[in-house]
Amino acid sequence: MSASTLTIKDLHVSIEGKEILKGVNLEVKGGEIHAIMGPNGTGKSTLSAAIMGHPKYEVTSGSISFDGEDVLDMEVDERARVGLFLAMQYPSEISGVTNAEFLRSAINARREEGDEISLMKFIRQMDKQMEFLEMSEDMSQRYLNEGFSGGEKKRNEILQLMMIQPKIAILDEIDSGLDIDALKVVSKGINEMRGEDFGCLIITHYQRLLNYITPDFVHVMMQGRVVKSGGPELAARLESEGYDWIKQELGIEDETVGQEA
Amino acid sequence: MTTVTKLSVEKEYINTYSQQNNEPAWLTEKRNQAFDGLDAIPMPKPDKTKIDKWNFTNFSSHVVKSEAYASFEELPEAVKPLINLEENNNLYIQRNNTPAFFSLSEELKAQGVIFTDLFTAAREHSDLVEKYFMKSGVKADEHRLAALHAALVNGGAFLYVPKNVEVKQPIQAIFIQDNPDTTLFNHVLIVAEDNSHVTYVENYISTVESNQGVANIITEVIANANAHVAFGAVDTLSAGFTTYVNRRGVAGRDARIEWALGLMNDGHTISDNTTYLMGDGSFGDTKSVVVGRGEQKQNFTTQIIHHGLRSEGYILKHGVVKDNSTIIFNGIGKIEHGASKANAEQESRVLILSEKARGDANPILLIDEDDVTAGHAASVGRVDPLQLYYLMSRGITKQDAERLVITGFLAPVVNQLPVEGVKKQLAEVIERKVR
Numbered sequence: 001m002s003a004s005t006l007t008i009k010d011l012h013v014s015i016e017g018k019e020i021l022k023g024v025n026l027e028v029k030g031g032e033i034h035a036i037m038g039p040n041g042t043g044k045s046t047l048s049a050a051i052m053g054h055p056k057y058e059v060t061s062g063s064i065s066f067d068g069e070d071v072l073d074m075e076v077d078e079r080a081r082v083g084l085f086l087a088m089q090y091p092s093e094i095s096g097v098t099n100a101e102f103l104r105s106a107i108n109a110r111r112e113e114g115d116e117i118s119l120m121k122f123i124r125q126m127d128k129q130m131e132f133l134e135m136s137e138d139m140s141q142r143y144l145n146e147g148f149s150g151g152e153k154k155r156n157e158i159l160q161l162m163m164i165q166p167k168i169a170i171l172d173e174i175d176s177g178l179d180i181d182a183l184k185v186v187s188k189g190i191n192e193m194r195g196e197d198f199g200c201l202i203i204t205h206y207q208r209l210l211n212y213i214t215p216d217f218v219h220v221m222m223q224g225r226v227v228k229s230g231g232p233e234l235a236a237r238l239e240s241e242g243y244d245w246i247k248q249e250l251g252i253e254d255e256t257v258g259q260e261a
Numbered sequence: 262m263t264t265v266t267k268l269s270v271e272k273e274y275i276n277t278y279s280q281q282n283n284e285p286a287w288l289t290e291k292r293n294q295a296f297d298g299l300d301a302i303p304m305p306k307p308d309k310t311k312i313d314k315w316n317f318t319n320f321s322s323h324v325v326k327s328e329a330y331a332s333f334e335e336l337p338e339a340v341k342p343l344i345n346l347e348e349n350n351n352l353y354i355q356r357n358n359t360p361a362f363f364s365l366s367e368e369l370k371a372q373g374v375i376f377t378d379l380f381t382a383a384r385e386h387s388d389l390v391e392k393y394f395m396k397s398g399v400k401a402d403e404h405r406l407a408a409l410h411a412a413l414v415n416g417g418a419f420l421y422v423p424k425n426v427e428v429k430q431p432i433q434a435i436f437i438q439d440n441p442d443t444t445l446f447n448h449v450l451i452v453a454e455d456n457s458h459v460t461y462v463e464n465y466i467s468t469v470e471s472n473q474g475v476a477n478i479i480t481e482v483i484a485n486a487n488a489h490v491a492f493g494a495v496d497t498l499s500a501g502f503t504t505y506v507n508r509r510g511v512a513g514r515d516a517r518i519e520w521a522l523g524l525m526n527d528g529h530t531i532s533d534n535t536t537y538l539m540g541d542g543s544f545g546d547t548k549s550v551v552v553g554r555g556e557q558k559q560n561f562t563t564q565i566i567h568h569g570l571r572s573e574g575y576i577l578k579h580g581v582v583k584d585n586s587t588i589i590f591n592g593i594g595k596i597e598h599g600a601s602k603a604n605a606e607q608e609s610r611v612l613i614l615s616e617k618a619r620g621d622a623n624p625i626l627l628i629d630e631d632d633v634t635a636g637h638a639a640s641v642g643r644v645d646p647l648q649l650y651y652l653m654s655r656g657i658t659k660q661d662a663e664r665l666v667i668t669g670f671l672a673p674v675v676n677q678l679p680v681e682g683v684k685k686q687l688a689e690v691i692e693r694k695v696r
Contacts, residue, residue, distance in 0.1 A: 052654050055646050080656035092651035096669025105665060106655035143669070160655060 003030025003197050004067050004083055004167035006051070011062035013043075013050045020046040020257050022224035023062070028168055031196045035210055035235060036203045038221035039243055041256035044203045045089060047221070048172040052086040053079055066168070081110055083167030087157035087174050094144040099156065100126060102144045103163050110164075129162045132192070134185050150177040158189035168199040175209040187212030207239035220246055222255040268409075269320050272296050275412060278323070282380050285387040291394075295401045295411035305404040305505075307531050309589045309621060310560035315529060316503050317406060320444040320475040324415050327356040327440065336362075337468045340435060343682040351376060353434045357443040358416045369428060375421035376432055379448055382419030390419060393452050397537075398481030398509040406505050410446055410477045417448035422457040422488075431493075431679040434463040438498065441472040445502075449480040453488035453516075460679045462493035464686070471501030471528075478506040484516035486540065493521045493678045495687045500527035500555065507533045514540030514569070520547040521677035523687040525694065529557060535564040538572035538603075548577045550671040552694040553586035553618070564593040567603040567633075576607035578622075579670050581695055583614035590622040594635055601632040611641040612670055614695070667695050 006028045013021035020043050028034050036044050050057045051064055053076040064071040066082050074082070094102070103126060108116045126140055133155050145153055154174055161169055171190070175183055190200065190213050202215065210218075210232070218234040219226045220243070228234065228246055237245075247255060275296055279289040304312065330336055333346060336354070344352065351369060353376060354362035360378035369376070375386060383390045395401050401411035418434050436447060445465075453459055465478070476498055484490045490510070498504055504526050510518040518536055536545035545565045553559050565574030574594055582588045594605030605628075611620030624637035644666050652662035671691050678684040 053650075055650055075659065076650055076653035077656055077658050077662070080654055086654050088651065088654070092645070092648045094648055094652070094666060094669055096672030097665050102652070102655075102665065105652075105657050105661060109656040109658060109661065164655060 004199065005029045006084070006168045006199065007065045008051070009063045011047070011050065011064065012060045013046055014058045014060050015046070015056055019060070020224055021050065022257070024224070024226055026219065026226060028199045028201050030167060030199045032217065033194065033200045033202065033213065033215045034217045034219065035215040036201060036219045036221055036226075037205060037207070037235065037238055039205060039255055042221045043224040043257050044205075044221050045172055048086055048170045048201075048203055051170060052076060052084065077109070080166075085161055085164060085166035085169040087161060087169065087171040089173045089176065091145050091153050091157060093146045095146050097144050098141050099144050100140040103160060106160070106164055125163060129159055132162070133159055133189055135159065151179065151182040154178055154182065154186055158186050161193060162189055167197060168201070169193070170201045170203065172203045173205070174202070175204055175206055183209065184212060207235050210235045222246070222252055224257045227252070268318050270323050270413070274323070283384055284380065285383055285391070287387070287391050288383055291401065292412045292414075295408040298402060299405060299408050299412065302402055302405045302408050305406055305531070305533070307533070307560040307562055307589070308591045308623065310531065310558065312531060316473065317409065317475055317477060317505060319473070321442045321472060323413060323444055325357040325440045325443045327359040327361065329359060329361040330354065330356065337437065337439060339466060339468050340437060343435060343464055343680070343686055344433070345680075345682055349430050349433060349680060351430055351432045353378065353418050355416055355418070355434070355436045357438060357440050366430070372426045373423040374426060374428060375419060377419060379414070379417035379419050379450065386419070386421070389421060389452070390450065393481065393483050394450055395481070397511050398483065399479050399507055406477055407479070407507070410448070410479050413446040413477070414448045415444065415446045417450070420451045420459070420461060422453045422459045424454040425456045427458040428460070431460040431462055433680060434461070436463065436465045437468065438466070438471065438474070439468045441469055441501070443471065443474060445474070445476040445478060447476070447478045451480070451482045451490060451492070453484045453490050455486045455488060458489045460491040460493070462678060462680050462683055464494070464683060465496045465498050467497060467499035467502070469499070471499050474498075474502040476502045476504040476506070478504070480508040482508070482510040482518055484510065484512045484518050486514045487516060488513070489517045491519045491521075491679065493680075493683065495523040495678070495683055495690070496526050497690055498526045498528060502526065502528040504528060504530040506530065510536040510545060512536065512538050512540060512543035512545060515542040516540055517544040520549070521674045522547070522549040523674050523678070523690070524549055524551040524561065525687070525690045527555070527557065530559045532559070532561045534562070535566065536574065538565060538567045538569050538574055541570040541572070543569045543572045545573070546575045548673050548677060550674040550691075551578075551580040551588060552671070552691060553580065553582040553588040554584045554694055555586060556584070557586040559587065560589040560591070562591040562593065564595065565605060567596040567600040567605060569600060569603070571602040572600055573604045574606070576609070577673055578609040579673065580611045580620060581614060581667055581671060582611060582618040582620045583695070585617045587619040588621075591625065592623065592637070592639075593625045593627065594637070595627040596630050596633050596635065598629040600630050603630065603633045605633070605635040606637070608638045610639065610670070612667065613641065613643055664692070664695070668692065
């Protein structure tokens with residue numbers, strides 16, 4: 001396996017006719033951890049949804065490519081199989097489908113027919129990762145996200161990340177609604193994934209998560225664009241000073257795109 | 262008076278049949294009474310489905326004679342996986358209209374449990390059968406299909422669990438149709454006496470297509486005080502059958518009846534599943550899953566009628582409909598005057614998989630008492646695109662994602678069935694039908 005590259009060029013995205021992203025440029029490579037920060041309503045979650053192919057978001061111009069391949073030409077499942085992963089802010093609940101059954105389907109979707117993962121091997125892997133993420137054993141037989149607490153859902157997203165081992169993962173507000181213990185566990189999972197072949201785009205509006213996961217690059221989104229990029233020191237400054245200095249520097253009055261993210 | 266019911270048999274035939282069966286006089290009399298009343302009693306009127314052109318009366322032969330199965334090996338291949346004789350040897354198999362295989366553990370026999378075909382029971386335990394057969398459950402004069410059933414009953418089973426007996430292993434019945442001319446007027450009667458506990462599961466299974474078959478099936482479950490009956494069923498009658506199936510429960514004081522019904526017939530079907538919560542503190546839970554495909558028209562009415570104080574009733578119905586098929590769900594929670602502190606809850610959902618398929622979910626609450634709680638949820642719609650998006654974002658193809666959502670949607674009954682082989686069979690039938 002080698003490092004992959006996700007390239008986003010001048011991306012414009014609308015939802016129900018309203019433009020949310022107004023020209024996003026970004027490149028994430030294997031081995032790099034990027035954080036996208038910004039206040040609510042600036043387009044951060046829209047970016048993640050557009051990369052994965054959420055049915056309600058329409059890309060009106062610009063491009064997304066993965067190792068040179070046009071991502072916008074791919075169905076959602078194809079995007080996942082080339083190596084993209086999105087840990088969702090609000091994962092769907094699917095009644096009647098156990099967590100284990102779902103994850104096995106996800107893993108087998110990447111394997112040839114006749115070369116499916118053996119049940120024993122799968123259970124071993126899943127048990128191991130669940131233990132690492134301090135998840136209770138019954139989580140494997142519970143229905144996918146049904147009745148999960150906020151924290152359980154987030155852990156479950158990280159469990160999927162660790163089982164599926166994507167090349168580039170986008171984590172959309174993986175830290176929201178987590179208490180400090182859960183935040184530590186989730187961070188532990190992400191850090192475990194760190195490596196030359198794994199790239200990650202962390203979307204957050206709290207600096208808190210970045211105390212546990214040190215990013216290589218930090219970007220600030222406002223008004224549907226990346227307005228500032230820097231290293232980990234940028235996150236530290238945002239933590240102590242907030243966003244107002246950036247708004248002043250760039251002459252921005254209302255940082256939102258008029259839409260709750 | 263003109264004859265509105267054109268039947269394939271005459272009264273004389275019914276008397277001869279009853280005689281040949283060595284039936285007790287009360288049963289012959291019951292048949293005659295029902296037959297005489299046929300024209301005066303109206304057809305049932307399932308809400309939102311017109312059945313006046315459906316064929317419930319014209320069949321090629323009332324009884325098909327079949328060989329019994331001498332051993333397990335002779336059973337049809339489709340039936341063998343339903344049975345695990347090592348785990349469960351309380352079994353009745355009926356082949357068309359012929360009792361074809363019996364097995365009941367010595368332990369249960371010693372405890373006084375009766376499990377046999379309906380006519381053997383009527384001969385050997387006449388008083389017991391007479392006491393309950395079409396008395397407090399389904400009455401022969403309710404409507405014309407019930408009367409027709411009483412007049413023509415041609416098979417079925419009787420299960421009796423005496424007071425304080427807890428039957429640990431499930432009791433299993435399998436009704437096989439392997440002749441195109443089979444007509445099913447099948448009656449299952451389950452009586453659970455005070456403080457008893459039993460789990461019963463039945464299959465209606467076709468191994469051949471039916472030649473304009475008529476199925477008029479009635480099941481009565483009588484749970485006396487503090488008894489607990491868990492009832493499972495998987496119906497897979499072939500497309501040629503027009504089916505009327507009525508599963509009725511009567512729960513006494515503190516009794517529980519739990520239904521898990523996989524209603525997977527391939528032909529036109531009218532299903533009525535009603536539970537009377539007669540006793541104080543009685544409990545009824547009914548889960549049904551259905552699939553409609555092809556040109557099938559199906560109507561499923563589920564009712565729980567509360568008479569007892571603090572009685573609790575729960576209805577869950579999930580249906581998937583595709584091709585040109587129609588399914589109607591009528592869910593009725595009825596709380597009678599005096600049933601205070603009763604709770605009636607229901608959920609009916611239909612997933613529509615194709616443009617021409619139709620589905621309807623009608624939740625109805627009829628409440629004649631002030632101090633009660635009740636609730637309902639109903640929906641008719643397509644597979645949620647956000648669920649598909651979520652599954653596909655993990656690499657699962659759209660087709661597999663849909664399959665997961667649909668089978669998950671129909672899982673509540675699969676999970677509740679007591680026999681592993683039957684559970685697996687329902688899961689497979691669902692997979693095959695929704696594909």
